[in-house]
Amino acid sequence: MNFDDVQVGQELPPLDVPLTAALIVGGALASRDYTPVHHDRGAAQAQGLSDVIMNILTTNGYVGRYVTDWAGPDAIVKELQVKLGAPNMPGDTMKMTGTVTAAEGGDVEVAVIGKNAWGNHVEGTVKLALPEGA
Numbered sequence: 001m002n003f004d005d006v007q008v009g010q011e012l013p014p015l016d017v018p019l020t021a022a023l024i025v026g027g028a029l030a031s032r033d034y035t036p037v038h039h040d041r042g043a044a045q046a047q048g049l050s051d052v053i054m055n056i057l058t059t060n061g062y063v064g065r066y067v068t069d070w071a072g073p074d075a076i077v078k079e080l081q082v083k084l085g086a087p088n089m090p091g092d093t094m095k096m097t098g099t100v101t102a103a104e105g106g107d108v109e110v111a112v113i114g115k116n117a118w119g120n121h122v123e124g125t126v127k128l129a130l131p132e133g134a
Contacts, residue, residue, distance in 0.1 A: 001072040003106050004133030012070045012098035012110065017062060019054070019116070021090040027058030054088035059114070059122050066096045067110050067126040078107065079127040086118035094121055106130060 017023075021041075028038035033055045036043030044052050063082055068075050088094055094114045102109040106129050114122040 001070070001075070001130060002133040003103065003108065003130040006100055006103050006108050006130065008100055008103055010100040012066070012100075015066050015069075015096040017094040017096065017114075019088050019090055019092045019094060021052060024052050024054045024058070024088065024090060027061070028052075028055045031055065031057035031061075033057060049087065049089070051089045051091075054121075056082070056084060059084065059088070062094070062096070062114065063112050063122060063124055063126060066112060066114075067098060067128065070098070070110075071108070071128055071130060074131050076129040077126060078129055080124065082122050082124035084122055085120040086116055088114075088116055088121050092116045092118075098126075101125070106132060 025039045037047055037053055038055045041051055064077055064080055094116050096114045098110045098112045101111045108128055108130055110126045112124050113120055
């Protein structure tokens with residue numbers, strides 16, 4: 001995708017992320033986050049949760065992936081900001097949506113929301129640089 005292909009208000013195609021225990025635990029372990037609520041169901045239940053919960057680094061990865069899958073391999077992520085809300089747990093689906101909120105000087109800003117059955121799991125923005133059109 002080139003910068004000239006983007007318009008403010010443009011919506012990204014939605015992405016559904018099925019949440020499994022393997023995805024949540026794998027994301028925590030891959031990011032070396034050994035906090036028990038991310039990989040130990042018993043520890044999560046001791047904290048009042050029904051199951052393990054996704055860690056912020058895995059969430060950040062999905063936000064970045066969502067926007068770069070849309071923007072293409074020439075996009076360069078310059079900034080990513082997120083705010084967490086409802087936890088992501090196995091058996092649910094995170095439904096991701098995004099909207100272009102700014103486009104200036106080759107930089108594009110995308111607002112992203114990832115919702116699950118409890119509400120918004122993540123709200124954030126991704127700023128990226130796109131190549132100029134040919």
